[in-house]
Amino acid sequence: MTTLSRRSLLTFGLVAGTGLAVTACSPQSGNSTAPASSTGTAITHVHAITRDAAGTILLATHEGLFRLDDQDLTQVGPVVDLMGFTTTGEGRYLASGHPGLGVDLPEPVGLIESTDAGESWRVLSRAGESDFHALAAGPNGVIGFDGQLRISADGRNWDTAAIPSAPASLAVAPGTGSVLATTEDGLLRSSDNGTTWTTVDTPQLMSRVAWADDETMVGAGIDGRLLTSRDAGDTWTASRDPVGEVVALGAGLTDGGEVEALLVEGPRVLRSLDGGATTEQLL
Numbered sequence: 001m002t003t004l005s006r007r008s009l010l011t012f013g014l015v016a017g018t019g020l021a022v023t024a025c026s027p028q029s030g031n032s033t034a035p036a037s038s039t040g041t042a043i044t045h046v047h048a049i050t051r052d053a054a055g056t057i058l059l060a061t062h063e064g065l066f067r068l069d070d071q072d073l074t075q076v077g078p079v080v081d082l083m084g085f086t087t088t089g090e091g092r093y094l095a096s097g098h099p100g101l102g103v104d105l106p107e108p109v110g111l112i113e114s115t116d117a118g119e120s121w122r123v124l125s126r127a128g129e130s131d132f133h134a135l136a137a138g139p140n141g142v143i144g145f146d147g148q149l150r151i152s153a154d155g156r157n158w159d160t161a162a163i164p165s166a167p168a169s170l171a172v173a174p175g176t177g178s179v180l181a182t183t184e185d186g187l188l189r190s191s192d193n194g195t196t197w198t199t200v201d202t203p204q205l206m207s208r209v210a211w212a213d214d215e216t217m218v219g220a221g222i223d224g225r226l227l228t229s230r231d232a233g234d235t236w237t238a239s240r241d242p243v244g245e246v247v248a249l250g251a252g253l254t255d256g257g258e259v260e261a262l263l264v265e266g267p268r269v270l271r272s273l274d275g276g277a278t279t280e281q282l283l
Contacts, residue, residue: 043073046264048085050250052093052117057262057282059248059269060085060095065118068269071283076118078103084135084144089174093118094142094155096132111135111142111155124155136179138172140193143179145170151194161194168207169249175214178232182206187219189233200233210251210261218261220246226261226276239276244268 048060057068060082067074079100086094093114099105105112110126132144141153145167152158165183172179179190180200187200187209206219206227219227224242229235244265252260258273262282269283 046248046269047082047097048250049248049262049264049269050085050087051252051262052087053089053091054117056117058085058087058093058118059264064100065093068283073283077114077120078105080105080109080112080121084132086135086137086142088137089139091115091117094124094135094137095121096130096135096144096146098131111144111152113155125152125158134167134170134181136170136172138174138177138179140172140177143170143172143194149194163194164188164197169209171210171217173211173214178211178214180209180211180217182209182219187233202233203227203236203238208246208249210249212251212253212259216251216253216259218249218251218259220249220263226263226272228259228261228275230259237275241276243270243272243276243279 043061043063045062046059050058052058059066059068062081064079065076065082067076080103081098082095083097084095095112096109098108105121106123106127108128108131109123110128110130111124112121113124114121130146132146134145136143141151142155143151149161149163150158151161163181165185167181167183169182170179177193179194181188187202187206188197189200190197204221204223207222208220210218212218215230215232217229217233221227221238224244226239226243227236243263246263246265248264250262254260261272263270268281270279271282272279
């Protein structure tokens with residue numbers, strides 16, 4: 001593992017143009033064994049942000065998996081462009097994407113699994129077939145989109161399903177298994193594991209969405225505002241001011257019952273406990 005401070009990331013960024021720049025993805029290889037240079041590793045795109053079962057903040061990026069703690073990033077495991085990433089309640093990590101140079105995984109990797117907190121990965125299914133850009137897991141299994149909506153109870157055997165519009169992101173409620181999909185036609189919800197879909201009435205289109213619990217949703221509006229619902233989407237509140245263009249979003253509840261939103265906006269990793277009224281910069 002290689003620990004990178006925010007300063008080292010930004011120092012590298014002064015040379016490369018930006019330290020944590022969010023850019024469009026292009027094919028790129030990485031070395032799974034060589035440590036990052038002393039100038040740091042530039043993260044060019046964050047695809048997902050979440051907390052794992054132990055409460056650790058994870059960034060799934062174009063350059064692999066990183067843990068974030070006290071403004072320090074620790075790179076974990078081999079370099080895999082993690083286009084899709086999710087965690088399970090049992091502590092497993094699931095992902096999809098492309099292997100870096102020298103990484104012994106197929107291209108694309110299909111659905112891969114880590115049971116050691118990202119230190120190593122093994123293929124579960126669809127090796128060389130699927131690159132899930134939207135991926136989520138819940139009590140009923142795994143759901144992903146690779147140009148076709150696919151559903152699996154065990155991560156190995158898959159069924160296809162129809163969805164009215166291609167999802168930019170997917171999210172699954174941890175208890176009920178209710179699925180949300182952000183699309184260009186609005187927020188969609190399925191209560192039968194992706195078999196049928198209905199439209200959720202929202203103040204505006206969303207680019208990303210996450211469940212904090214079975215009743216609480218957090219969404220990133222296309223105008224940059226953070227949207228929160230505490231009643232499973234019946235009503236919504238929006239932050240007064242935009243937080244920015246959110247490219248990755250995670251949500252959960254604190255021990256005190258506050259709704260925590262984790263978001264990646266431009267070169268910043270932010271945390272909000274008040275629906276976006278204020279934010280704390282984590283990186």
